Amino acid sequence: MEVTSLQNGIIIDHVPAGTALKVLEYLKVDPSRTKIALIMNADSKRYGTKDIIKIEGMADDRIDLDVLGLVARNATVGIVRDGSIVKKLTPTLPQHVSGVIRCPNPRCVTSTERDVRQGFHLVTLNGHQEYRCDYCDEEAKF
Amino acid sequence: MTSQSAQKCAVLESQLVGRSVVTLDDLSTDHIRLLLAKAQYIDEDMKRVAHTCDGRILATLFYEPSTRTRLSFETAMLRLGGRVIGFAGAQSTSATKGETISDTVRVVSNFADIIAIRHPKEGAALVASRAASHAGVPVINGGDGGHMHPTQTLADLSTIQARFGRITDLVVGLCGDLMFGRTVHSLIETLCRFGNVHFVLISPDELKTPRYVIDRIEASRTCDYEEVHDLQDVIGKLDVLYMTRVQQERFFNEDDYLRLRDTYILDPAKMKLAKPDMAVLHPLPRVNEISFDVDADPRAAYFEQVRRGMLMRMALESSLLGDSLPGFSESDECKEVTE
Numbered sequence: 001m002e003v004t005s006l007q008n009g010i011i012i013d014h015v016p017a018g019t020a021l022k023v024l025e026y027l028k029v030d031p032s033r034t035k036i037a038l039i040m041n042a043d044s045k046r047y048g049t050k051d052i053i054k055i056e057g058m059a060d061d062r063i064d065l066d067v068l069g070l071v072a073r074n075a076t077v078g079i080v081r082d083g084s085i086v087k088k089l090t091p092t093l094p095q096h097v098s099g100v101i102r103c104p105n106p107r108c109v110t111s112t113e114r115d116v117r118q119g120f121h122l123v124t125l126n127g128h129q130e131y132r133c134d135y136c137d138e139e140a141k142f
Numbered sequence: 143m144t145s146q147s148a149q150k151c152a153v154l155e156s157q158l159v160g161r162s163v164v165t166l167d168d169l170s171t172d173h174i175r176l177l178l179a180k181a182q183y184i185d186e187d188m189k190r191v192a193h194t195c196d197g198r199i200l201a202t203l204f205y206e207p208s209t210r211t212r213l214s215f216e217t218a219m220l221r222l223g224g225r226v227i228g229f230a231g232a233q234s235t236s237a238t239k240g241e242t243i244s245d246t247v248r249v250v251s252n253f254a255d256i257i258a259i260r261h262p263k264e265g266a267a268l269v270a271s272r273a274a275s276h277a278g279v280p281v282i283n284g285g286d287g288g289h290m291h292p293t294q295t296l297a298d299l300s301t302i303q304a305r306f307g308r309i310t311d312l313v314v315g316l317c318g319d320l321m322f323g324r325t326v327h328s329l330i331e332t333l334c335r336f337g338n339v340h341f342v343l344i345s346p347d348e349l350k351t352p353r354y355v356i357d358r359i360e361a362s363r364t365c366d367y368e369e370v371h372d373l374q375d376v377i378g379k380l381d382v383l384y385m386t387r388v389q390q391e392r393f394f395n396e397d398d399y400l401r402l403r404d405t406y407i408l409d410p411a412k413m414k415l416a417k418p419d420m421a422v423l424h425p426l427p428r429v430n431e432i433s434f435d436v437d438a439d440p441r442a443a444y445f446e447q448v449r450r451g452m453l454m455r456m457a458l459e460s461s462l463l464g465d466s467l468p469g470f471s472e473s474d475e476c477k478e479v480t481e
Contacts, residue, residue, distance in 0.1 A: 107262075109264060110265065134265070135269070136264035136286075137264075137289065
């Protein structure tokens, strides 16, 4: 097998170590149908270890930065054209997300009520930020 | 000529019409002050407001058992001149056939002018309020699992207001189950919005106040807190002592429940150490955390709290329906809202 460098696509760097597959799932990238290179638990000066995701042929507008911010808030996205990084994007934490994650609280109404769209809002308290369920205020788990 | 205070009350009142109350965050502190003033006004002469909601219908959709809360909502509407429909217990409803909360509420919102709902699932009241908004019918959360119970907090605030003439500049002790007790969390968060409260959080380590509630206190510029284990050590400095029941249904393990149930019991011996005007509150029902010997003590405010709850529900129901209390806009209570 030959792993060549990326020609046209995106590099998602600084993904929390061990979570690359989960990040792909949230980004709705199907690894069975996409040309992907995953580097997991690589050394990172900033975070100790990290994952890196390289996707060949993926257009930058297909990456949902809101969703990426949700699951990998420190990640960066490099846009690669003709083998060079031409642009870097940083996800911002969205104020609200819906239809991406499910509430982990078994007592939440969303666990039984049909036709309810899951939603989470960003809460900032004393400098730390977290997402809480719109319905029961349970903290989101990723 | 309409006075300035009456004008301000009228503006606040207009903002409440048609609004649902799922959490107390749905109300501003000015709205809460208005409701406190209205409850006080109603209390002074109940007959004066007896026809405020003539022709109105309240639906109480109570999917789980409740004595106090349902009767309080219903009595509030009856005392305002309206009528009541509803159910108590999901077994007699279409929920047993698999009907969603949303569908049930959409159906009922065709019959009723206002809905009060209690449901074991957290967030059920938000689902209900969204369903009822199609018909412009306000929904009041009467308790959604362990999540929110805003009218209980309104009752608590009204009791404190009645005892001290204020809900700020107080030392408020909360004792017992501070981890699962939703009334405790809601009271702390709401008092933090008004400010200038020192909280004394009295609980065993297993039932300590959750981090997100502590965060709310720390985020307040004028409130602070201390966490202690022993009620006896701190009771002497409290203005308010809010006792809670250690609820069996919040435990997965019965041994843990039995071990912690009797940890904090308020009795006459402890009351001797308290200030002469301390108010003892409890959301009820109590099990054994307050000795029956304390009931006759004038500082016991927990049965008064039940009455205050009804008065606040009267204030809330009439306000959300847009039915003005006769004479309120010219009253001293209205003036106090704007001071």
